[in-house]
Amino acid sequence: MSMVVTSPDFRWGLKFFKYLEIAKVNYFTNTTYLANFLSKSIMVVLRIWIFTQLYRVTYATANENEIGGLTVPMVIWGLMIAQSLNTATRPQLSKLIDEEVKSGVIAYSINRPYSYILFHYFGSMGRFVSNLISNLTLGFLAAFILVGPISLSWNGLLLGSLLLFFGYTLDFLIDLMIGLISFWVEDISAFNWIYSKSQLIFGGLILPLSLFPDYLRNIAELLPFSQLFYSGSRLIVNFDFQLFQKYLLIQMAWLVFFWLLVGYVFSKGIKHVSVNGG
Amino acid sequence: MEENIIEVKNLKKTFKIKQKNPGFFGGISSVFSPVYKTVNAVENVSFSVKPGELLAFIGPNGAGKSTTIKMMTGILYPTSGFIQVLGFNPSRNRQQLAYHIGSVFGQKPQLWFHLPPMNTYNLFSRIYELDQKKFQERLKFLVDIFEISDLLKIPVRKLSLGQRMRCEIVASLLHQPKIIFLDEPTIGLDVIAKRHIREVIKYLNEEEKVTIFLTSHDAGDIETLAQRTIVINQGTMVFNDTTEKLKKNYIKTKIVELVLEGKTDDFHFAGGKIVEKTKYDLKIELNTEKASIEKLLNYAVENFDIQDINIFDPEMEEIIAAIYQEQK
Numbered sequence: 001m002s003m004v005v006t007s008p009d010f011r012w013g014l015k016f017f018k019y020l021e022i023a024k025v026n027y028f029t030n031t032t033y034l035a036n037f038l039s040k041s042i043m044v045v046l047r048i049w050i051f052t053q054l055y056r057v058t059y060a061t062a063n064e065n066e067i068g069g070l071t072v073p074m075v076i077w078g079l080m081i082a083q084s085l086n087t088a089t090r091p092q093l094s095k096l097i098d099e100e101v102k103s104g105v106i107a108y109s110i111n112r113p114y115s116y117i118l119f120h121y122f123g124s125m126g127r128f129v130s131n132l133i134s135n136l137t138l139g140f141l142a143a144f145i146l147v148g149p150i151s152l153s154w155n156g157l158l159l160g161s162l163l164l165f166f167g168y169t170l171d172f173l174i175d176l177m178i179g180l181i182s183f184w185v186e187d188i189s190a191f192n193w194i195y196s197k198s199q200l201i202f203g204g205l206i207l208p209l210s211l212f213p214d215y216l217r218n219i220a221e222l223l224p225f226s227q228l229f230y231s232g233s234r235l236i237v238n239f240d241f242q243l244f245q246k247y248l249l250i251q252m253a254w255l256v257f258f259w260l261l262v263g264y265v266f267s268k269g270i271k272h273v274s275v276n277g278g
Numbered sequence: 279m280e281e282n283i284i285e286v287k288n289l290k291k292t293f294k295i296k297q298k299n300p301g302f303f304g305g306i307s308s309v310f311s312p313v314y315k316t317v318n319a320v321e322n323v324s325f326s327v328k329p330g331e332l333l334a335f336i337g338p339n340g341a342g343k344s345t346t347i348k349m350m351t352g353i354l355y356p357t358s359g360f361i362q363v364l365g366f367n368p369s370r371n372r373q374q375l376a377y378h379i380g381s382v383f384g385q386k387p388q389l390w391f392h393l394p395p396m397n398t399y400n401l402f403s404r405i406y407e408l409d410q411k412k413f414q415e416r417l418k419f420l421v422d423i424f425e426i427s428d429l430l431k432i433p434v435r436k437l438s439l440g441q442r443m444r445c446e447i448v449a450s451l452l453h454q455p456k457i458i459f460l461d462e463p464t465i466g467l468d469v470i471a472k473r474h475i476r477e478v479i480k481y482l483n484e485e486e487k488v489t490i491f492l493t494s495h496d497a498g499d500i501e502t503l504a505q506r507t508i509v510i511n512q513g514t515m516v517f518n519d520t521t522e523k524l525k526k527n528y529i530k531t532k533i534v535e536l537v538l539e540g541k542t543d544d545f546h547f548a549g550g551k552i553v554e555k556t557k558y559d560l561k562i563e564l565n566t567e568k569a570s571i572e573k574l575l576n577y578a579v580e581n582f583d584i585q586d587i588n589i590f591d592p593e594m595e596e597i598i599a600a601i602y603q604e605q606k
Contacts, residue, residue, distance in 0.1 A: 014404070017404050018404045018407065020404075021400065021404035021405070022401065022404075022405070025393065025397055025398075025401045029390055029393055032392040032393070033392075103386070104383070104385070104386050105387065105388075106353075107353050107381075107383050107386055108386065108388040110353055110372075111351055111353050111376055111381065112373075112376050113373050113374070113376040113377050113405060113407070114373070114405055115373075186296075270355075271355045271369075273353065273354065273355075274293055
């Protein structure tokens with residue numbers, strides 16, 4: 001007698017529970033060590049404090065209250081959101097896949113009745129949510145104490161959050177793509193390095209794109225790095241519907257591109273897997 | 279005639295391994311002009327398995343055992359050849375096949391390291407889409423036979439190797455697979471833990487009629503468990519027959535180690551050959567066809583004060599050498 005439920009109507013429900021449970025286990029395993037878990041949020045607070053000092057001096061030196069449509073409190077709140085989300089994606093999925101390949105544990109993770117890509121998507125989501133709750137809580141308090149509140153619009157909150165969700169998915173696809181490279185090459189740290197540094201420069205994690213010169217901002221906005229966590233956080237702190245439409249279009253184009261690329265690379269890579277250690 | 283549950287024909291797997299010279303310049307040159315070595319991990323292996331069989335697939339380290347298992351479970355793509363497991367092509371139907379098979383890779387963990395085994399079991403019950411009531415019944419049954427009720431709530435990182443291995447095997451049996459692939463399930467375990475795992479494997483095969491495909495380089499696993507044995511060496515099959523025949527023809531010796539109170543100089547036992555001797559320690563190779571372990575121990579007990587006794591099976595390499603010798 002088989003234990004597997006075979007009713008087709010019920011199986012879709014079970015498939016959903018499967019991925020939900022994967023997210024849940026990742027959520028709990030990520031919160032096992034409290035000190036390790038909180039250290040990421042403390043780093044966010046520390047960065048917010050540094051940015052506050054930096055941008056206060058910058059705006060004072062330029063003798064401006066507003067640059068590129070953003071005041072100092074807007075910049076700090078925007079950076080807090082982008083930093084909180086970016087830090088919440090740690091540890092990077094690509095490093096985890098690289099470790100799976102090196103340790104040979106991929107023999108299990110690849111050999112279960114689920115989609116390997118969705119397994120990692122929901123697993124990452126579990127870790128991301130647990131990190132994000134703590135990052136945003138501490139980050140919110142830090143920004144509130146350092147620069148005070150800013151006025152937000154419902155449109156900005158809802159549509160900005162939507163862009164952040166798509167941005168998270170785009171980050172997942174790029175990170176997964178880098179992880180899949182470990183099916184071919186022995187060490188992917190160089191790819192990781194390029195990706196994280198590109199995020200720092202063009203992803204609005206240190207310098208909001210609104211403060212870039214026009215020509216550079218136009219280029220940076222078209223790159224995927226700005227569509228991860230900058231675009232959404234920018235719209236939350238200062239909503240602009242035209243900008244939302246533009247960002248959504250760019251984000252969708254990158255999402256489709258990386259989705260197709262990941263699908264193609266995975267279908268090739270799966271034939272190339274070699275499991276270390278026998 | 280019963281249909282085969284596993285069918286493997288002319289299976290071949292080659293790996294290209296990048297060669298690196300030592301040192302800084304060696305590293306640089308391997309980037310610009312990489313040199314690859316082709317390794318034939320599995321070469322023209324053919325066999326079949328019937329439902330309910332307990333088959334041992336043995337060989338020394340690097341023989342190609344794990345590679346073959348990984349091709350049968352769909353993890354690795356074969357370079358050439360044919361594999362069918364439960365009617366599925368493993369590399370093409372990996373996900374569908376996964377519902378019906380279980381696997382344990384002795385050196386690799388599948389339990390979540392920082393969480394108790396129960397969390398992994400719950401996760402697997404969802405991954406394999408199990409009916410929750412049946413899952414609870416199945417879990418209770420497995421917990422009882424593997425004696426792990428005290429371990430369910432302890433984080434995996436705190437379990438001993440033997441405890442962890444029992445929990446690992448339970449994880450692979452939750453969905454009641456038709457075939458279980460056990461890759462070195464007793465590696466690194468002490469005698470008691472090994473015996474327990476062997477007993478449960480035997481029970482599952484006899485009572486639940488689960489087909490078991492077992493790899494090991496421990497001759498003891500095979501002697502105790504398998505009805506049929508396939509021996510593989512350097513990717514090639516060198517023996518495929520009953521375990522009884524393997525034992526009768528090639529596992530004729532045991533190594534008995536004795537640690538004595540007195541000196542070993544006066545030890546003279548006609549049925550065995552001393553292969554290693556220190557002041558108080560002796561290793562005797564015993565031909566079990568000519569002399570029994572009982573006789574040796576009687577002689578030792580009557581004439582010496584014994585501190586310790588260990589009995590070992592012959593090394594896998596020796597068994598393979600004996601097979602080659604006979605084939606020549």
